[in-house]
Amino acid sequence: MNVLEKIVSSVNNFSKSERKVADVILANPQMTIHSSIAALAKMADVSEPTVNRFCRRLDTKGFPDFKLHLAQSLANGTPYVNRHVEEEDGPEAYTAKIFESTMAALDTARQRVDINAINRAVDVLTQAKKISFFGLGASASVAHDAQNKFFRFNVPVVCFDDIVMQRMSAINSSDGDVVVCISHTGRTKNLCDIAAIARENDATVIGITAYDSPLARECTLVLSLDVPEDTDMYMPMASRVAQLVLIDILATGFTLRRGSKFRENLKKVKDSLRGSRFDKKDLNN
Amino acid sequence: MNVLEKIVSSVNNFSKSERKVADVILANPQMTIHSSIAALAKMADVSEPTVNRFCRRLDTKGFPDFKLHLAQSLANGTPYVNRHVEEEDGPEAYTAKIFESTMAALDTARQRVDINAINRAVDVLTQAKKISFFGLGASASVAHDAQNKFFRFNVPVVCFDDIVMQRMSAINSSDGDVVVCISHTGRTKNLCDIAAIARENDATVIGITAYDSPLARECTLVLSLDVPEDTDMYMPMASRVAQLVLIDILATGFTLRRGSKFRENLKKVKDSLRGSRFDKKDLNN
DNA sequence: ACTGTTTTGTAATAAAATTACATAATATAG
DNA sequence: CTATATTATGTAATTTTATTACAAAACAGT
16 A cells, blocks of 8 residues: 555544644645655644654654655556546546556556466467467457467467357367466356366366356366456456456467567568558658 | 666766766665665765765756655566566566556556547547447457447447448448547558548547557547557557557546446446356355 | 866755654543 | 543754765866
8 A cells, every 4th residue: 555545544543733734745745745844844734743743653764754655656647546436537537547447457467467377378378279269248359359369370269259159169179279268257157168168078278267266167277367346337447458468478478488480470470461551651641 | 767767878978976876776776765865875985965966967956856756766666677578588577577568558558648539539429329449450359349348338339340341331320420440550541441431421430549640630539549569579469458448438438427327227237247147156056 | 297177075054854852732530 | 520641732952964165186188
């Protein structure tokens, strides 16, 4: 928890004067880090030692140390203490909040992700005869994105967002095939079935899903993200971004494992797109 | 550019003593922010005013101000100085780098995004008779995701990743229709055509694309992100995540504009999914 | 080797933060 | 409802820290 959040959360434990200090700081934290203790005391209409005590109450060594912490809290612009979008938020507020909450979600994802599982997944993917990406609803677009990436590697890759197609594909899978099932909750019944079917047919099933979910239990290997989601919006947002980044990581691991010669290939794929595009230089036609 | 980077880049402009100071700071920046000017001077084996002059050379007001800037540079954990994935990187390294570069990309996107344009886009979307999302290649999955979100709002929304369908759809569009064209480069010829056709038929065309690109010129309203992309990987990664977040922002703006009663509706949509899922509590079946 | 310039250090000064202590406010028990 | 204990706050002294002014040293160009 950063100092700014700390101030907000412990606003009730403050004394009357300390509260005055808190108010001034919260009103303009940017100014605070450029003020002396005397200036701040004057602004809050309290004495200098009160400010000092305020700092210590927040587990900092003193005023200069407090400013250091505050500066770090403010490093990424002026973060909203409450990142949840609220009814009254204007465009500026909700834009900032969504960027921030997404970044925060990625940060927790990074901390929680299991590197070993990623490494094993990359292992499995590089050795796959065929790779299938399955997702439903919001996760379908993640599956599509994965297909787009792995397709560039010139490996057999398919992607279905239709349960019937998924089912047929799963039934036809065999040893050496890799099926990647994507579901944030891990409780989508149809996808659990698909995973089970694929496994019965000796495919390796990788789940990008919640740890200890029904889907997770059907998988050979689980990549869980456990990202906090703002449920107020009733839409998957941060979770899906984290899934995409995970796909990026798997794709990157794949290319690295294949070595530099393989990267040449990727460049070719990218260059192949040139014909469909306007020239970068000559933009005036 | 943050102070830490500034020190590295201007290391040649330093005098002998200033360089000594720079070395000590770079060797242990974390310690620097908790040191006094005297301690740092001693460590660098220079005089205190030399340290002070060093700070001023970096456009800070003095030593305390310098520490503040340094603290901000260090705020985001210990970032890899080079966020680009390299051949020798192991799973741990490339995982961290991709998370970090994505977060960094979102941060620049947040700073550069045009709030007014977002607000106008939300305006246009809330008043749309019909919304169409068009993307090709990697951007197709972004379009799909957008469809998934806006579909929940119970507004007529379509999404095509097929140029023929896009073309037909664009030709059939009319006044009051909104077409959202998604392309990172903004140079995909086919999509430029689609945008032009849609506009000729009086549709409002929103472009999620690069500023001043051929596609941007065909649009009524441009939402540009200008996110730095790691071209070494030959795959769109950060740019696409930024696009998704932008979609989230537009969707959020949409729901807020519609008011709280509308949000009830969203909850219903979410609840409707329950039948397709295993119960959250009863996970042992 | 001399002269002007830049760099660096020493010592004095100024600014800022902290401590110790005193006073005021508030709460608690009788 | 008063006396007393406790906590909160302010004043003034002290200490720490940073800055300035100036002098000495190092250096570059002639």
